[in-house]
Each structure stands twice: as C-alpha cells, then as structure tokens.
Amino acid sequence: xxxxxxxxxxxxxxxxxxxxxxxxxxxxxxxxxxxxxxxxxxxxxxxxxxxxxxxxxxxxxxxxxxxxxxxxxxxxxxxxxxxxxxxxxxxxxxxxxxxxxxxxxxxxxxxxxxxxxxxxxxxxxxxxxxxxxxxxxxxxxxxxxxxxxxxxxxxxxxxxxxxxxxxxxxxxxxxxxxxxxxxxxxxxxxxxxxxxxxxxxxxxxxxxxxxxxxxxxxxxxxxxxxxxxxxxxxxxxxxxxxxxxxxxxxxxxxxxxxxxxxxxxxxxxxxxxxxxxxxxxxxxxxxxxxxxxxxxxxxxxxxxxxxxxxxxxxxxxxxxxxxxxxxxxxxxxxxxxxxxxxxxxxxxxxxxxxxxxxxxxxxxxxxxxxxxxxxxxxxxx
Amino acid sequence: xxxxxxxxxxxxxxxxxxxxxxxxxxxxxxxxxxxxxxxxxxxxxxxxxxxxxxxxxxxxxxxxxxxxxxxxxxxxxxxxxxxxxxxxxxxxxxxxxxxxxxxxxxxxxxxxxxxxxxxxxxxxxxxxxxxxxxxxxxxxxxxxxxxxxxxxxxxxx
Numbered sequence: 261x262x263x264x265x266x267x268x269x270x271x272x273x274x275x276x277x278x279x280x281x282x283x284x285x286x287x288x289x290x291x292x293x294x295x296x297x298x299x300x301x302x303x304x305x306x307x308x309x310x311x312x313x314x315x316x317x318x319x320x321x322x323x324x325x326x327x328x329x330x331x332x333x334x335x336x337x338x339x340x341x342x343x344x345x346x347x348x349x350x351x352x353x354x355x356x357x358x359x360x361x362x363x364x365x366x367x368x369x370x371x372x373x374x375x376x377x378x379x380x381x382x383x384x385x386x387x388x389x390x391x392x393x394x395x396x397x398x399x400x401x402x403x404x405x406x407x408x409x410x411x412x413x414x415x416x417x418x419x420x421x422x423x424x425x426x427x428x429x430x431x432x433x434x435x436x437x438x439x440x441x442x443x444x445x446x447x448x449x450x451x452x453x454x455x456x457x458x459x460x461x462x463x464x465x466x467x468x469x470x471x472x473x474x475x476x477x478x479x480x481x482x483x484x485x486x487x488x489x490x491x492x493x494x495x496x497x498x499x500x501x502x503x504x505x506x507x508x509x510x511x512x513x514x515x516x517x518x519x520x521x522x523x524x525x526x527x528x529x530x531x532x533x534x535x536x537x538x539x540x541x542x543x544x545x546x547x548x549x550x551x552x553x554x555x556x557x558x559x560x561x562x563x564x565x566x567x568x569x570x571x572x573x574x575x576x577x578x579x580x581x582x583x584x585x586x587x588x589x590x591x592x593x594x595x596x597x598x599x600x601x602x603x604x605x606x607x608x609x610x611x612x613x614x615x616x617x618x619x620x621x622x623x624x625x626x627x628x629x630x631x632x633x634x635x636x637x638x639x640x641x
Numbered sequence: 642x643x644x645x646x647x648x649x650x651x652x653x654x655x656x657x658x659x660x661x662x663x664x665x666x667x668x669x670x671x672x673x674x675x676x677x678x679x680x681x682x683x684x685x686x687x688x689x690x691x692x693x694x695x696x697x698x699x700x701x702x703x704x705x706x707x708x709x710x711x712x713x714x715x716x717x718x719x720x721x722x723x724x725x726x727x728x729x730x731x732x733x734x735x736x737x738x739x740x741x742x743x744x745x746x747x748x749x750x751x752x753x754x755x756x757x758x759x760x761x762x763x764x765x766x767x768x769x770x771x772x773x774x775x776x777x778x779x780x781x782x783x784x785x786x787x788x789x790x791x792x793x794x795x796x797x798x
Contacts, residue, residue, distance in 0.1 A: 378733060
C-alpha cells in the first residue's frame with residue numbers, strides 16, 4: 261500500500277448533552293480543530309467524507325446537512341452511514357486512488373436528542389425481530405451470555421474493564437464519564453438486561469470529531485509528525501443474531517489477520533504498544549482483545565485482571581477511557597483512530613503512553629459487532 | 642455575544658417523526674408466516690449445497706450464496722442458545738410486562754437460532770442448552786407475534 265498519513269485530528273468534548281451546539285456546530289468545531297492541528301486552511305482540503313446516521317439525527321440524508329459546517333462548497337464530497345473507522349477507510353481509499361491528496365473526514369452524533377432504545381430497535385429485521393422489542397443493550401446481553409458461558413468469563417472480570425476505563429477517563433480532557441469505581445460498585449449497579457449491569461454499558465453521548473488524511477508527498481509538506489497508516493482491513497459476519505455463533509470473533513480475527521499482514525506484524529502482543537478498541541459494553545473489550553490476537557480465546561478476563569491492559573501495564577488498552585467513558589455512536593470509532601494518532605505522535609497529553617511506536621484502533625458496525633474494522637498506525641512510513 | 646450567553650437558556654425544538662411504512666415479507670416470508678398462522682408450524686429452508694437449515698427461512702444461503710428451494714418442517718420445541726432476563730421495562734418497546742426474557746432458540750430440525758421472547762419461567766430456570774417450547778396465540782394474524790412466547794419444557798432435564 262502507498263503510504264497515507266493522518267495529518268490533523270480534532271475532537272469536541274464528549275458530553276451527555278451538547279445543548280449549546282447543534283449538529284452543524286459540533287461538526288464545525290471538530291473540523292476547525294483538525295485543520296488547526298494540521299496547520300491547514302479549508303481550501304487546502306480537496307475532498308470531504310461525512311459520517312452520520314439518519315435515525316440518530318432524526319432526519320434523512322443527515323450526511324449532507326452538515327456539509328456547510330465542514331467547508332464542502334465546491335468540493336467532491338461523499339458520505340458513509342456507519343462507524344467512523346469505516347468512514348475513514350473510505351477516505352483512505354479515495355487518497356489511495358490517486359485522484360485526491362487530502363481528505364477531511366467528519367463524524368457527528370447527538371444521542372441526547374433521540375431515544376436510543378427505540379432507534380437501536382429499528383436496526384433489527386422488521387419482519388422477524390423488531391416487534392419483539394430487542395435493542396442494542398438486550399441484544400448485547402445475549403452475546404455477553406454466550407461468550408461468558410462458553411469461556412467461563414465472570415461478571416467480575418467484565419467489571420474490571422469498567423473500573424479501568426472509567427478510571428483512565430480522568431486523564432482525558434474530552435471524556436464524558438470519568439468515574440472512580442471498584443469492582444464491587446460495578447457489581448452492585450442495577451441489572452438492565454442480565455448479565456449486563458448499568459456500569460457495564462456505555463453512556464448516551466453527544467460529540468463530533470474530524471481527521472485529515474493526506475498522500476505521502478502532501479503529508480510531508482503539511483506536518484513534521486505524520487501518523488502513517490500501516491495496515492487496515494475490515495470483515496463482516498452474519499446479520500441475523502441466530503445465524504452467528506455470538507461468542508465467535510471470526511470477523512475480527514480475519515480483519516486483524518489482514519491488517520497485521522499488511523503492516524508486517526507477526527506478533528501483535530510484542531509489536532503493538534497501545535490499543536483503542538470499541539468497548540460499547542465491558543465484555544466487548546475482552547472479546548475484542550481475544551479477536552485481535554492479544555491472548556487466547558476466553559483469556560481476555562485473565563489478561564485484564566493481570567493488569568497488563570492498565571495504563572501502566574505492558575499493553576495499555578483504551579487509555580482514553582474508551583467508549584465506556586463516552587460513546588457518541590459513529591464518532592466513537594473515529595475517536596479510536598484519533599486517540600491512536602495522538603499516542604503515536606506523543607501528543608495524547610495526560611493519558612500519553614510512553615514510547616508508542618505502533619498503535620491499533622478498532623471499530624464495529626451492526627448488532628453485536630457484526631463487522632469489524634482494524635487500523636494499525638505508526639510513526640514511520 | 643459573550644454577555645448574551647450568560648444565563649441564556651438554549652431553545653430546544655420538540656418533534657416526533659411518524660412515517661407509516663409497509664414491509665413486504667416476500668414469497669419466502671409469506672409462506673413461513675402463513676404456515677405459522679394457519680398450521681401453528683415453523684418452517685425452514687435448506688441450502689442445497691451445505692445443507693444448513695435456516696430458520697427463519699432464507700431465500701439464499703448466506704454462507705454459500707446458493708438459492709434455498711427446499712422447505713423443511715421444524716419442531717415447535719428447541720434448545721435455548723442464549724437468553725437475557727430484561728430488568729428494565731420500556732413502555733414503547735417491551736412486548737410483555739416484567740419479568741420476561743429474550744432468547745435465541747434453535748428449533749428441532751433447524752441449524753440456526755432465532756430470536757424470540759421467553760415468559761412463564763421461574764427465576765433461575767433459564768439456562769443455555771435447556772429445552773423450550775412455543776406458546777401460540779389463539780387469534781393469529783400472520784406475524785412473528787403469533788407465537789406469544791417460548792417457555793421452559795416442564796419435566797425434562
């Protein structure tokens with residue numbers, strides 16, 4: 261793959277309710293921050309991708325409604341409905357096509373303005389599933405049950421993820437929900453849909469983020485700290501929950517295998533320095549760590565309780581606090597990439613992990629991690 | 642501008658999007674729902690190549706992309722592959738009063754699971770791998786709720 265770099269990043273604060281900003285205001289803020297970070301002006305951007313979801317926005321063609329806010333006039337634009345990691349993948353392909361040199365990618369979400377359970381219910385099949393009332397949390401609970409029973413993972417091991425990530429969030433200025441928790445407190449939080457308790461679930465969030473991708477020659481002109489995309493892949497599993505072994509991570513394993521091969525990584529546990537993954541629920545961090553190959557299947561809980569994934573561990577996972585500490589859907593995956601870019605640059609601030617050379621960002625799309633997108637980034641082309 | 646922001650209450654518009662839709666079940670879905678309604682029977686389709694029996698029935702095998710033309714009658718009992726007891730009632734979503742559960746159920750004769758509601762169970766009675774049976778509505782309309790819910794099969798371990 262021709263080298264492509266992330267040359268600018270911007271995130272709004274993640275909040276439970278960004279009352280003072282509408283969608284467009286959030287997109288404007290994130291875009292401005294990414295341009296300022298890159299030291300670019302909007303006329304130096306030659307094409308734009310916006311990422312959004314119509315149901316969340318409560319409007320159709322939501323992706324076009326924010327074009328004014330990200331400087332798209334007179335530019336080639338396109339849109340992605342899905343997680344930010346997939347939107348950024350499209351932007352990467354545009355740069356790789358050779359037709360574009362710089363692509364601005366923007367994602368926005370205001371969970372505060374809709375009703376999450378009603379909206380996520382609508383992702384399910386209208387003939388066979390929707391009228392049963394299933395939603396994002398109850399479907400995830402079905403996955404958590406299968407995974408935990410198959411591998412003997414305890415609720416306490418999942419709770420450790422919540423303790424760790426909410427604790428990490430104290431050092432991330434954009435995080436919504438830093439919390440000082442104990443495993444006992446997570447265990448004592450009320451069940452929403454067992455085995456998932458309130459503190460196993462990510463919050464409803466508002467936020468926007470943006471990043472700028474540039475071709476090799478442009479990247480070197482724009483910044484002294486380009487973050488190079490070393491490997492990237494995505495892979496999809498079945499849509500219907502009953503068609504899948506919900507404890508399986510085969511789509512993630514395949515995406516990771518391809519991304520590692522592209523990046524020349526043979527031993528991810530040794531070669532990756534930091535991970536930002538999509539922990540919409542605490543159990544997901546364990547499953548995705550296994551799917552990414554950092555431990556054997558079913559060993560994610562042990563890896564976590566050993567402290568290896570803590571800020572001061574061998575492999576810090578979600579030093580930002582992850583989605584558990586703020587989950588603006590569709591933005592959340594883009595934030596994982598941005599967090600990794602900041603880590604590689606050494607610009608992550610208080611939650612900087614020391615000596616990061618290579619980082620992994622991960623996003624999901626569809627119910628219970630139907631599809632996975634894996635990004636590997638590093639400081640050298 | 643700065644002074645204006647002090648003590649300013651942000652105006653919030655309220656709305657509700659109501660858009661009627663119709664979703665055609667198609668030929669495959671219609672045959673399935675009709676059989677459920679008229680005969681209280683579950684049907685699946687079988688892939689001619691990998692022989693996986695899909696429930697709900699599918700026009701094509703998602704695995705090998707073959708067209709599934711064989712219909713297979715399935716049992717109205719099956720194995721519970723996963724479940725979650727819902728602890729928070731949602732006025733617009735919850736299909737039954739609490740306590741109820743969601744389950745993924747692999748009916749006898751099927752190779753895939755399907756999503757449905759579980760009710761009429763005791764606390765702690767549900768388990769992965771346990772046997773459950775369908776309870777049909779008296780008045781059936783040709784939709785998935787013609788099955789009221791699944792419940793544990795009594796007296797079987």
